[in-house]
Amino acid sequence: MLPEGYKRNYKGILDGLMKVVDEGVLMRGAAANGAKLAAICASMTNAFDWCKENSYFYLGPSWINRFWATGVAATIGTAVSLPFDAIRMRMHTMRPLPDGRLPYQNSFDCLVKMNHYEGAAKHSSNLNCFFAGGQAYWVRLFGICWVSQYILDYYHGGKNVSEFWSPAKHKVQTGIDYDVHEPFTDGFNQFMNSKWSV
Amino acid sequence: MAYTTARVWGFCYFYDWVNPDPRRTARLDYYIMAGTAGGFAAGVVSNPIELVFTRMQVD
Numbered sequence: 001m002l003p004e005g006y007k008r009n010y011k012g013i014l015d016g017l018m019k020v021v022d023e024g025v026l027m028r029g030a031a032a033n034g035a036k037l038a039a040i041c042a043s044m045t046n047a048f049d050w051c052k053e054n055s056y057f058y059l060g061p062s063w064i065n066r067f068w069a070t071g072v073a074a075t076i077g078t079a080v081s082l083p084f085d086a087i088r089m090r091m092h093t094m095r096p097l098p099d100g101r102l103p104y105q106n107s108f109d110c111l112v113k114m115n116h117y118e119g120a121a122k123h124s125s126n127l128n129c130f131f132a133g134g135q136a137y138w139v140r141l142f143g144i145c146w147v148s149q150y151i152l153d154y155y156h157g158g159k160n161v162s163e164f165w166s167p168a169k170h171k172v173q174t175g176i177d178y179d180v181h182e183p184f185t186d187g188f189n190q191f192m193n194s195k196w197s198v
Numbered sequence: 199m200a201y202t203t204a205r206v207w208g209f210c211y212f213y214d215w216v217n218p219d220p221r222r223t224a225r226l227d228y229y230i231m232a233g234t235a236g237g238f239a240a241g242v243v244s245n246p247i248e249l250v251f252t253r254m255q256v257d
Contacts, residue, residue, distance in 0.1 A: 007257045016250030034241030041237030092252040
């Protein structure tokens with residue numbers, strides 16, 4: 001995609017890492033990358049759990065619980081982490097300006113400059129500069145969360161998993177939360193599963 | 199507004215520790231802080247790989 005002179009032409013991860021070390025920028029954008037993951041970890045599971053448990057009250061063991069809870073969690077995860085991802089992307093891929101200076105000094109400087117030059121109504125723009133590519137980002141996040149829950153189901157349904165996870169063996173939906181399921185509720189879950197599971 | 203927010207937050211948070219009334223509201227759990235700290239650490243550690251991977255993508 002880039003013109004030939006602009007390409008970095010890393011042969012692989014190891015080659016790239018060595019060139020990055022030579023360049024001296026191994027930790028460039030680390031704060032933004034950390035903030036992005038922190039925002040995802042701190043925001044998504046709470047919303048997922050709340051949505052799933054509340055709709056479970058009305059729907060019982062339906063696939064809809066997992067679907068809509070994952071959708072809400074992915075939306076919140078996108079809203080809080082994409083700004084940091086945009087900063088991380090710029091920090092990771094930036095090149096020197098014609099005068100030799102770098103456009104951004106650090107992640108916070110990048111945040112301030114994006115907000116000042118691109119996020120202002122004065123420049124006919126708004127905070128959407130932090131959310132460019134948000135739809136693809138949401139789809140990717142949703143897909144990762146959706147697929148990984150079925151992989152977890154498969155794992156929890158196996159023989160080498162402790163008794164704590166036994167609800168998964170009876171098709172009670174688990175997710176990325178750590179609820180303790182007490183016996184009465186689990187018995188009722190199994191009854192609902194046997195009668196009305198969809 | 200900042201003063202009032204801090205004042206009310208301080209009352210709600212600290213009084214909850216000494217209030218003997220059993221009808222207290224639920225406190226925030228600490229998973230959110232664990233998520234923040236763990237996520238940040240993981241992001242910093244994985245930054246070199248992300249950096250190289252992103253540069254290979256945009257090439």
